[in-house]
Amino acid sequence: QVQLVESGGxxxxxxGALRLSCAVSGSIFSIYAMAWYRQAPGxxxxxxxxxxxxxxxxxxxxxxxxxxxxxDNAKNTMYxxxxxxxxxxxxxxxxxxxxxxxxxxxxxxxxxxxVSS
Numbered sequence: 645q646v647q648l649v650e651s652g653g654x655x656x657x658x659x660g661a662l663r664l665s666c667a668v669s670g671s672i673f674s675i676y677a678m679a680w681y682r683q684a685p686g687x688x689x690x691x692x693x694x695x696x697x698x699x700x701x702x703x704x705x706x707x708x709x710x711x712x713x714x715x716d717n718a719k720n721t722m723y724x725x726x727x728x729x730x731x732x733x734x735x736x737x738x739x740x741x742x743x744x745x746x747x748x749x750x751x752x753x754x755x756x757x758x759v760s761s
Contacts, residue, residue: 645669645670646668646669646670646671646749646750647667647668647669647670647752648666648667648668648738648739648740648749648750648751648752649666649667649669649752649753650664650665650666650737650738650739650752650753650754650755651664651665651666651667651755652664652665652755653736653737653755653756653757653758654756654757654758655758655759655760656729656757656758656759657759657760657761658729658730658731658759658760658761659728659729660729660759661725661726661727661728661729662726662729662757663723663724663725663726664680664723664724664726664737664739664755664757665721665722665723666678666680666721666722666723666724666739666752667719667720667721668720668721668722668739669720671749673715673717673720674697674717675697676697676741676742676745676746677694677695677696677697677741677742677745677746678694678695678715678722678739678740678741678742679691679692679693679694679695679713679739679740679741679742679743680692680693680694680711680713680722680724680737680738680739681737681738681739681740682733682735682736682737682738682757683735683736683738683754684732684734684735684736687735689738690704691704691742691743691744692704692706692707692711692724692737693707693711693712693713693724694713694742694744695713695714695715695722696742699714699715701713706732707726707733710726710727710728710729711724711725711726711727712724712725712727713725722739724737726757729757729759730759731759731760731761732759733757733759734757734758734759734760735756735757736754736755736756736757737754737755737756737757738751738752738754739752740752
């Protein structure tokens with residue numbers, strides 16, 4: 645059974661940092677391009693960062709220079725280092741395959757990120 649488990653969210657002040665983790669089980673991980681998505685209240689889910697099987701990176705303009713995506717294929721885990729967080733980064737963050745390249749897996753529960761002073 646495929647399972648995505650996101651963790652690492654929390655509440656931070658503007659300018660703070662968080663590191664999110666995504667553990668993938670039940671699926672071959674290394675061959676797929678993966679991505680982080682986020683969904684803020686009242687808004688559609690959006691892709692914020694992606695990483696191919698060869699670690700080619702892509703970022704939404706809104707997070708470029710602040711977020712860094714990485715993966716550890718040996719651990720079936722993906723990460724998102726988020727620096728200089730802004731209130732507009734507040735959302736539930738999810739991981740999944742890159743929907744532009746591969747079918748999505750069932751969504752996990754996500755992890756809440758709240759940026760507030």
